[in-house]
Amino acid sequence: MTSPLLTLNNGHKMPQVGFGLWKVDNNVCAEVVYNAIKAGYRLFDGACDYGNEVEAGQGVARAIKEGLVKREDLFIVSKLWNSFHEPEQVEPILRKQLADWGLDYFDLYIVHFPVAIKYVSPETRYPPGWFVDDAGTKVEYAKASLQDTWKAMEAVHAKGLAKSIGVSNYTGALLLDLFTYASVKPATLQIEHHPYLVQPKLLELAKDNGIVVTGYSSFGPQSFVDGDMDLAKNISPLFDHDVINRIANKHGKTTAQVLLRWATQRGLAVIPKSTSVKRMEQNLDVTAWDLSEEEIQEISSLDQNLRFNAPLNWGIPIPLFS
């Protein structure tokens, strides 16, 4: 099974269903990526911060070597970490990330979070994380504005190192500001998106401006329970939710598939992560059957405007969404 393609505002095509690499352990990552390619995934969503780009690249290299896919069949995404926002850091770190993957271009390179924190050299600590010190106690901001960082993103795009560029975790206000200075509009916006965080107005703004939205953490609290977050542990899991269960039973699908189909039918791309081949295959089968409009509305009505992936929820003292 493969994914349908979405056309980005620069004409490039992006798979609507991809594979997320956050929390894929280093010791299994190459195998997981290889298995995901075998299962039909063509988009991989990586990041410096996930600390597994070398291993993800090994999985890709094995699949190419064995003739399963060619480089041009794949859509590899990576992200600019917060400590590399200073314009002079963007190209060097992008080139390091490409070298880690064993690639000479990314299909999409995105600004991971709209905040610039102090540079930590890759020789000192990699991935650098949120804190400036090894002990993980002190956050220091950097002076780079998002405008300066975006100009550096446009420069790596112009050099062909990133075929498309985009942003992640941007709010409507930040997007509106970006539109005033961008020579290259972002091709995609990647945001947390699940029935507890529906964000219809942000989706509308992106759509009106030709930006494809990728939803992450489609299963809501699930991924954050794994991360031991209290907020996630104290809320009803979407996998066991009455509404999602009822709809899943009606369609003969799993609750995970209903959550992903709700997102893809709203026009989003999705990037679920699973280390199980069975669940990987299941997560790819989320575009060729339909929920009714009433079911989509019913799922959307579970909205609580509840965001899990805010730095403050992880004990990181940056009020990014406050």
Ligand SMILES: NC(=O)c1ccc[n+]([C@@H]2O[C@H](COP(=O)([O-])OP(=O)(O)OC[C@H]3O[C@@H](n4cnc5c(N)ncnc54)[C@H](OP(=O)(O)O)[C@@H]3O)[C@@H](O)[C@H]2O)c1
């Ligand atoms: N831009 C950002 O700031 C940002 C933030 C977070 C995530 N992301 C991206 O989005 C991707 C996905 O989000 P996420 O990592 O939060 O995870 P997710 O895909 O929402 O959830 C992953 C969790 O769901 C389980 N799972 C997956 N498929 C399942 C299925 N069919 N049935 C039951 N359980 C299932 C996985 O366990 P198993 O592995 O055991 O199946 C894992 O516990 C990330 O990997 C990353 O690439 C981006």
